[in-house]
Amino acid sequence: MSFRLFLYMMISTGFLACQQEAPDVNAVARVNDKYLTKEDLSRALPTGLTAQDSILFRNNYIKMWATKELLLNKAKINVEDENGEIEELVRNYEKELLIDKYKKALLQQELDTVITDADIDEYYEANKNVYRLNEDLMQLKYIHFNKDLDDRKEILKLFKSEDQEDLEILIERELEFYSFSFNDSIWVSYKDVEKKLAFLKEEKNIKKNQIIQKEDSLGVYLLAVKDIRHRNEIAPKNYVVPTIKQMILHKRKLELMNDIEKTIMIDAINNKQFEQY
Secondary structure, three states: OOHHHHHHHHHHHHHHHHHHOOOOOOEEEEEOOEEEEHHHHHHHOOOOOOHHHHHHHHHHHHHHHHHHHHHHHHHHHHOOOOOOHHHHHHHHHHHHHHHHHHHHHHHHHHOOOOOOHHHHHHHHHHHHHHOEOOOOEEEEEEEEEOOOOOOHHHHHHHHHOOOHHHHHHHHHOHHHEEEEEOOOOOOEEHHHHHHHOHHHHHOOOOOOOEEEEEEEOOEEEEEEEEEEEOOOOEOOHHHHHHHHHHHHHHHHHHHHHHHHHHHHHHHHHHOOOOOOO
16 A cells, blocks of 8 residues: 555544544534533523524624633643743632632621611711712602693692691592602702703792792693702712611621631631741
8 A cells, every 4th residue: 555545544534533523412612622511501691582682692602702712722822821920810810719709608697787777877977978969959749730720729739738638639639640749758859850840940049848839831830849958068868878878788898807807817826727937
């Protein structure tokens, strides 16, 4: 047998072997000897996608995965880690991941997440000067209704009343109004109110406990200003409650982790696990 024929047979055999080699039956893509499995793809797939979106996500994810693997292969060939810098970064990153996961587990188990009204009051009083408004706020209620309603005087009387029963009567009639808001316990942005009640742009020096009545071609506006706070004033407590809760939890997390780290260090010293020379 000639050398040329022998070489041809070897190449052909190798080619057929590659052709006949069965891929990982669970794989959806391959880059060299690395496989992307159906399980990997399933874990990455967001829930609630349509069939068409799922196909689009699948194709994009596979391309991204393949590109990343191809770049990694090129990097391994062309980037040298003579000083072990990359290896050291990998080791440090692994340590940080493990420590972070351990801390999260401790916090989930030990952190007191119950925040009482007394906790909020104490934090607010100690830090109220920090919470300065960067915009005007209002507490208000309003209604906008057709000026041709027969009992508009009765509506005005009910609206001005402080009686809860009168407010409930208005609420029962809300379908008769163009728009309305009866919850005057929450603070809202003055700018947002202006978008709904354009006539406010013409009003000057709006004050607490003020009632404003306006009429135009669209109907009658009744506005009752329960309270108002201006830019740079101290923010009302109930407006910053969500932020206060976040800050209290953050402070507790820091204090808890500090206590845990101190305890670990003391135990290590007592058990001769740590010595400083």
